[in-house]
Each structure stands twice: as structure tokens, then as C-alpha cells.
Amino acid sequence: MTSEAGPSGGYLDILRAPHAARLLAGTLLGRLPNGTGPVAIVLFARAEGGSYSLAGGLAAAYGLANAVGQPLLGRLVDLKGQPKVQLPAAVVSALGMVLLAVAGIQPLALAYAAVVVAGLFTPPLEGGLRALWPGVLGNEDRVHRAYALDAVAQEVMFTVGPLLVTLLVALHSPAAALLVINALGVLGALSVVLSEPSRAWRSAPREAHWLGALRSPGLLALLGSFLFVGIALGSITVAAVAYADDHGDESVYGWLMAALGLGALVGGVLYGARQWAGSPERRLRVIVALLALGYVPLVLTPGVAVMTALSALAGVFLAPALACGFIVVDRHAPRGTVTEAFSWLVTTFGVGAALGTAAAGPAVELSGTSAGFGVAVAAGFAALLVLAATGRALAAPGRSVRHAGHGSGAAHPDNSAPSEENDRNAAVEPGFSSGHQA
Secondary structure, eight states: OEEEOOHHHHHHHHHHSTTHHHHHHHHHHHTHHHHHHHHHHHHHHHHTTOOHHHHHHHHHHHHHHHHHHHHHHHHHHHHHOSHHHHHHHHHHHHHHHHHHHHHTTOSHHHHHHHHHHHHHTOOOHHHHHHHHHHHHHOSHHHHHHHHHHHHHHHHHHHHHHHHHHHHHHHHTOHHHHHHHHHHHHHHHHHHHHTSHHHHHOOOOOOEEETTGGGGOHHHHHHHHHHHHHHHHHHHHHHHHHHHHHHTTOTHHHHHHHHHHHHHHHHHHHHHHTEEEOSOHHHHHHHHHHHHHHHHGGGGGOOOHHHHHHHHHHHHTTHHHHHHHHHHHHHHHSOTTOHHHHHHHHHHHHHHHHHHHHHHHHHHHHHHOHHHHHHHHHHHHHHHHHHHHHTTTTTOOOSSOOOOTTSSSOOOOTTOOOOOOOOOTTOOOOTTTEEEEEO
16 A cells, blocks of 8 residues: 655655745744734633633634635636735735734723634635745655655644644733744745745736636535544644643643644654555545544543653644645645645635634533543544545546646746646536636
8 A cells, every 4th residue: 555755755855845944834834823813812811801702702703813814815826826815915914913922802892803813814825835846846755745744844843833822821821822823934935935936936827707716516515524633633722721720730731732734744744654555535534434433532631641652642644635635635625726626725724723723612611621632533523424425526536637736726937838637627608717817
């Protein structure tokens, strides 16, 4: 099923490519506010005297606004290019968090408005990076390995991010954590958009269609599954805070979330170390099944040391699920919608995380910490059920589908048209599309 691929050499080969290390580091830094936003919001709301339900509600509003903004901004990136969208969005998003830090949680309307602005204008750096990889790396195998590296780097953020937030809270305040994290995010976005690949990138021509990337049945099936993966992760965010409160030590929360990220980091490295044979759609079902099983022991809520180890175990299959999901998106996205398609995955994950935080808060208050982790277990198995029920829509294409570099708008030095791609979702649909570019 697998073959060795020289993992370290493969990753080093990617990072040695011109611009690759800068793009990865800049995107990672630019995504820090989004990756730690729910954590920082929950800790800030609790420090201001808010309840678990209020903290979860604010985090949910942030996540839902992010979910709305990502595909809209992703479509703008496909139409207008990266610099004109990414940096202005990053600045506006940061200003939303500044407003929350300065105004606090009262009045509630202003607090909710602040997090909505911050979430709505979060730049689609994640989808943007995956659109840039083909132009930077060229070879399809290297692009797929870069997806795994990207998932690993994301887990570094999820490992270091919560620790950084809790450190800033301990050294100063939750408000200071919000300000510092978002300042770093703007710097990361600036680094990306000033790079040559970002400035030169253009999306492939696309058929005008009101659904955009969502006209792909395979993509819709994948998004349905990742909605529940997001619910699982979002519920753990709130349940872990409740677990830390049960043990009277706020730092326990940071350790649990860091362990979850560390487990995903290890899983991502191991997953990216091999070239996998067979359909990625089938492989994704196996990975999501193992991911769901990993959440089950968390319901036991044992002592801190054991719980930390279980959190690491629960995270092992998260990065592989994301890396495999990126490939599936790439195989099913309609031509010229690469940033939007990847942004929809981010959006769906964000919606799920928001729903998870909103559901876990009342679950904890009504039935205790174990119930909060129980939400994650239920969501994990729901994600698996969606994949099992949509096998026909996710069936692998009959022949090899283009990776994101073909028709993704990867910059061509001679400005020639992108290579022809096998786009099984590109058929013109009466009443919804035309020959004009969208």
C-alpha cells in the first residue's frame, strides 16, 4: 500500500525550492490569529467574567464569520490576485481584535461585532498557499508532499499557538495576547504578498457560475465530512478549558491543546514520509475512522498526565486527514476555482469548529466536562458516516486529475495559458454559466 519516499530529503527538497520556505513561514505566521483565535477569545471572555456559554458564543461568532468570509475572499483572490485581497483583509481583521481587546465584552453587541469583523476579514492565506505550491514546486509529487508539509506546519502552529497565548496571558493579560497574535498575523500576510510568486500568481480562466467551486459533488461530500471534523476539534477547545478549571490550573489547558497539536505533528510527519498507493478518497475514510476512535478515551477525563498523553494520541490522525483532504479537494475542484475550493474547506472546518464550541459550552454546564468531550466523539463518527454515505460522489476520477498547478493560475514566466486539465466538473450547466470568465 505504501512505499518509502525519503521523507527528510523530500521535505528538505521542498524547502530548498526558491521562495518555498518564505511562503510557508509567512503563511504560518499569518494564520496564527485564525489558528489561535477561538483559544484567545475563550480565555479573554473568561478573564472578563463571562460564562462558558458566552465564551463559546463569541468564539462561535468568530468562527461563523470566518466561514462566511473565507470563500468570498478566496473567490476575490482568484479574480483579483493575492496582494489586493490578502493584506487589506489581514489589517481589517486585526483591527476587529483590537476593538475587542480595548472594549471588552460589554456591551455585548460591540463584542460580537468585533469578533465578527475579525472573522469575516481573516485572509485566505491557507488556500492561497496551496494555490502557489504548483508554480513554486512544479512536480505533482512535490506538490502533494508540500500538502503534507503544510499540514505538519499547521500542527506546529496548533502546538505552539496555544502555548504562546497562555504565555502572553501569564506574562501580561488576555488582551495583550489578542494584540500580539494579530500583529504577528499582519506581518505574516505582508511577507507572503510581497513575495514574487504571490505577486505574479493568476488564477486560470473559469466558467461563470453562481455556485463556483460548490458545483462539484465530490467537493460537497468532502465538505460535509470536514464539517463534523471541525465540530470535534471545536468542542475539544471548550471541553479542555473546563477540564483545566476542574483541576484548578489554567496552564493545563495549554498543555492539552499543545499535546493535541504535537500528536497531529507526529502523525503528519509519518504520513508525509510515504508515497501512498490507491485512491486518496478511500484512504481518507480509513484515516477519519482512526481519528474518531482516538477521541473516545478523552471522555474518561483521567488525571492530567494521562489526559495529556490521550490528547496527543487523539491528534495523531488530524494532520493526515487534512493532508489527504487537500489532495481530494485538488482532484474535485472545478477549473479556475483553486483558492475558492481550498477556502471552502477552511470555511467548513471553521463552521464546524464554531458549532463545536457553541455545543460544548452548554454540554459542559449541563452534564460536566466528559459531556464536552462526548461531543467530539459523536462528531468524529458523524464525519466517518458522511464519507461512507457519499462514496459514489467521492469516487476517484477515471484518469489522473490535474493538481493545483494546472489551471490553478500558477504563474507562467511567458504568461502562456495553463496546461489543459482533466476537469470532470467543468461542464457548462444551462441557466447558471456562460462563456464569460467569473
